[in-house]
Amino acid sequence: MTKFIAIIPARYASTRFPGKPLAILGGKPVIQRVYEQVTCVLDNAYIATDDQRIYDTVMGFKGKAIMTRPDHQSGTDRIEEAIEKIGGDFDVVVNIQGDEPFIQQNQIEALCACFKDPDTQIATLGKPFSTMEAAENPNSPKIVVDNHGYAMYFSRSVIPFVRGADKSEWLNKYPFLKHLGIYAYRNEVLHEITQLPQSSLEKAESLEQLRWLQNGYRIKVSVTDVETIGIDTPEDLQKAEEFLRRIK
Numbered sequence: 001m002t003k004f005i006a007i008i009p010a011r012y013a014s015t016r017f018p019g020k021p022l023a024i025l026g027g028k029p030v031i032q033r034v035y036e037q038v039t040c041v042l043d044n045a046y047i048a049t050d051d052q053r054i055y056d057t058v059m060g061f062k063g064k065a066i067m068t069r070p071d072h073q074s075g076t077d078r079i080e081e082a083i084e085k086i087g088g089d090f091d092v093v094v095n096i097q098g099d100e101p102f103i104q105q106n107q108i109e110a111l112c113a114c115f116k117d118p119d120t121q122i123a124t125l126g127k128p129f130s131t132m133e134a135a136e137n138p139n140s141p142k143i144v145v146d147n148h149g150y151a152m153y154f155s156r157s158v159i160p161f162v163r164g165a166d167k168s169e170w171l172n173k174y175p176f177l178k179h180l181g182i183y184a185y186r187n188e189v190l191h192e193i194t195q196l197p198q199s200s201l202e203k204a205e206s207l208e209q210l211r212w213l214q215n216g217y218r219i220k221v222s223v224t225d226v227e228t229i230g231i232d233t234p235e236d237l238q239k240a241e242e243f244l245r246r247i248k
Helices: 030-039 053-060 076-088 105-116 167-173 186-191 200-207 211-215 235-248
Strands: 004-010 045-049 065-067 092-095 121-127 144-145 151-155 177-186 219-223
Touching: 004 065, 004 076, 030 045, 030 053, 030 105, 045 053, 053 076, 065 076, 065 105, 065 121, 076 092, 092 105, 092 167, 105 121, 105 167, 105 177, 105 219, 121 144, 121 211, 151 211, 151 219, 167 211, 211 219
Parallel strands: 004 045, 004 092, 045 065, 121 219
Antiparallel strands: 092 177, 121 177, 144 151, 144 177
């Protein structure tokens, strides 16, 4: 039986929203809401942080946390350090962003289900775009997948280009897929990819997953219809409060 562990990286020093994990959403810190959503599915879950305030907050709500170095270049590197410190014989590491308080149980389950396929090295989620305007946003990376559900490429540009059709018709011609930045990795693959240097495609698009693709790793994509509401700015927090009131 495959053994899963979830790691939730959480930094205090965010450029657009300092202290974001500790911002209060519906009476609870954002990081607590993420942790509670994840532990509905996976018993083994840790918050990996480089900040004592976040660590103390997690301990305060009886969660599990681990301190990591402050100099990591990416969340993936922070997760690798956390796994080394935690130990254990876990097969798959699930990476849930610390600013995703509305991650759904079925999304986490779909991500884990990808590893029923022994060829899956890394898994992630995609969601069909509902408007062309949303698809044109460079902050929403697009995924192109092959016929077996594996990622062929990720881009901030709108891909593919639909030739011979007005852009207003593109969504009817091709199912453009938005990438949701939630990952899972086989433990040994996580260790390997954190040893890789930055790749030329990664530098060009500023998308870490292109480093993995460019080095030959396969990324399975599970498609979800549920839109997550990430929190990058104080304005996003206000929208999240409104959303929380609507679903109560």
